[in-house]
Amino acid sequence: MAPISSFIERPRAFCALGGAVMTVTALPGAVPILHSALGCGGSIYYNQYGSTGYLGAGFCGGMSVPSSNVGEQEIVFGGVDRLDEQVRNTLKIVDGDLYVIVTGCTTDMIGDDIQSVVRDYADQAPIIGVETGGFRGDGYKGYDLVLQGLFRHYVERQDATDPLSINLWGIVPGQDVFWRGNLHNLKLSLEKLGLRVNTFFTDGATLDDLRQAGRAALNVVVSPRYGVTAAGVFEEVHGTPYLTTALPIGPSAMARFLREVSARLGLDAARVDAVVAAEERDYYFFIDRLADTYNDLDLQRYAVVVGDANYATALTRFLANDLGWLPSLTVITDDLYEDEQAHYHEELAALTSGVTPRLVFETDASEINRHFAKMWPRNRGQKFYHAFSPAFVVGSHLEREFAKNIGAAHLSVTYPIGNRVVIDRAYAGYHGALTLIEDLFGVIVAER
């Protein structure tokens, strides 16, 4: 049984069904079929609309998702017949390349056997079913569940592996508002090592690429949490090993990331060194001409970082190790159990810059004030007060209020983001870090 949990203020995640829909609709030509009550489709869309940097419905998302819209009658008598009719008609109306049945709270609770429906249509179209009832977890969990379903039932078994081919995941569509750009940037850098990189969702990836994903020599999960269970399933079914590593932002993290991946693949160390050197040359080619401003305007800042298990430590590491800032409080907003927390403490204890931010696990935006107040003493009328200033809050749009309270600048980087429009912008990788610097410093000079 799931452990006891508490309420969450303004949760920074979809439900498992929402995450599943975000994941399926991010796959090219894929169509989710919701087996749920009538409102889940709309609820997910109206959530997505203002929290993911205005990510739209796409090919067959939003209100176009086929949905069985079960009501009281199905909840009492079972919804399998309604689902059967829904799938039958979906195949006549919707022009998809892959159909994924995903379930909501209502149908999961009554225990509808969706796999029986999947079996009935398996010879007519590529179709799988995944149980993703909202009470099973958050959007990250939904992502993981869909990947598990795909890896088990859609990805084909391969006899041979391609030693230079890898699959890359761990960046969750929608939950990472910059998912498209981030996957793209990491893929570009990995390709410089001579690798073929399959991201499933971006860069012209096709469903065929996904089906052939079993050819990869390694699965790289750029997350300590998201998609990790799915990586285990992949290994179990296809025998492919996996590496979990942090989301890399900026040159220090990227060097570590590229070396880690190539070591696991047994690539030539000299080649990696050459790639890292070239990428860093390129990065500092740009930084060179920012140096005047950084020094003349004194752009060093104290920072509070608020984000999910991917972003919170990744951003903190970049700000401390590359940008030379003083991240002082890092808030991980995932609802983590104590035994899962140690990993993040270790990560932050190992910052090369020697800065050690305080790390807290907190889901609720309004509680961040309290954590901050404990950490930084208030001015009690002192004439010479060592203030938390100049400061920057890197978080979600929910942190605007907190940032203003402490007199800090603010940029929305983590979910939810309703105050920026995001298309192919990226913060991961080398160029992602340059973009992040542009955006951070852009806020500082905006009123000049």
Added chain:
Amino acid sequence: MSYIEAKVPPKREQRLGACNVYGGDGCGLKKSFGGCCLQQAKRGFGQGSICQLLPGTAIVNTISDAVVIVHGAIGCGGPGHTQNAGVRGTQMARGSTNPRGTLWLSTNLNERDVITGGEEKLEEAIRQADRRYRPSAIIVISSCVPGIIGDDIDAVTSRLQPEVAARLLPIHCEGFKTKIMATAYDAIYHSVARNLLDPEAETVSVIVDDIEVARERIRRSKLVNLLNVSSMGSVDEKELTRLLNGLGLEVQIFPCAAHPDDFRKVTEAALSISTCPTHDDYFVKHLQQQYGVPFVQRFMPIGIENTNQWLRAVAACFNLESIAEEIIARETAELRDALASLTPAFVGKKAMISAGEVRALSLGNLLQELGMEIVAVRPYHWDEFGETALDQLVANQVREPIINVATVHPYESVNLIGKTTPDIYFGHPSDSVWAAKTGIPTIPVYHGGYTYVGYAGAFEIARRAWRQLANPTFNHRLKQHVRQPYQAQWLAEHAFHYITEGDADGPY
């Protein structure tokens, strides 16, 4: 027994025979509505739609000095992130320089809770919310999961009420219980009526000041409730307030953005003014029965003639007809002059509209006044309240508009667009984009920052339509480059093929 005495209000299907599945013409719709077949109608293919929780949270998230607890799994309250934008706007308009936006909690029911029940967790959330945020009210709104596991939110809130400082409002919005999302309006008003309208113990002053009493009586004789369930932004409220002030009336607005302590003032007014019976019918009738406050609700003030009628109906309650006629004459004359430069662009233009029942039809009336033809209207649901505007819509046009009752369902709209080739589409977020992908320009049928109602609304909608028609390039090009999710075979099929009731033989 009045509805209000029950814990849960009836769903719209029961109270009004409302339905949301139909395709055909207006005459056929009215005929089937009379019978019972309309309610039995089903779609053999459904698409993600809207449950009552969505409008439910959209309204309660605006209540000031309140915390909303969405009792359910973690995702059901998620639209609160998007509703945040409008709430922040209101808070800033009221002078906040650091607005918090929506403040809601999810009880985050998980796999354990669906087995053991969620009441304890809800209790804990209520206690914490009271302690942490010190709000005037805590609004508990329940979604599907507690409805299935049988959590009794009314019992929980009455059990906890003595312990907490905030007023507790239980609201039932379990999505699966009704197909008609408008049931949410009743659910909210129901809880307001049960929990916020009791008069506070009047402070008895020793010396009663007769003049004060008389002054207050006179004030209340001109005090009106203007009801807004998040279908008007502040610019719309301003326009209607302007018109009502023109009649010499003082306006107080409920329930959106109101403070919990102010709700009882709603019983002090001389009249309740609704802009839409689909929204407020349940509440205005309660106010009349229980507190003797009469109401008007027949017309939605979208459209020139609709606004005239709305204003006349209000004026008639105060014997102010002649002042209303003066206002109408002045406003419509000015408006007609202003529209003269815009309307040539609408000649021969065809429009399709998808929105809440009365809004969709009233907007149709306006577009007809601007010179457009309505090829299809897609009301989110159907009940008796649509009839006035529907009759007018049909009467105003040579060619009968298609009526497609659907809570969004874009596969039908995209099919109809192919057959009726509208030049412009009016829809809500989540809906318009599917029309956009067919290459035609669209206009948001509602947006909190835009004016829709009254004379100002008529002009602003015309300006928006003029602007969109002046350069529809974005969607033209979009059509050329994006893949449609529908099979060609479906687009050639009868638009209402998957509906089991309605006029399946029409030319669609």
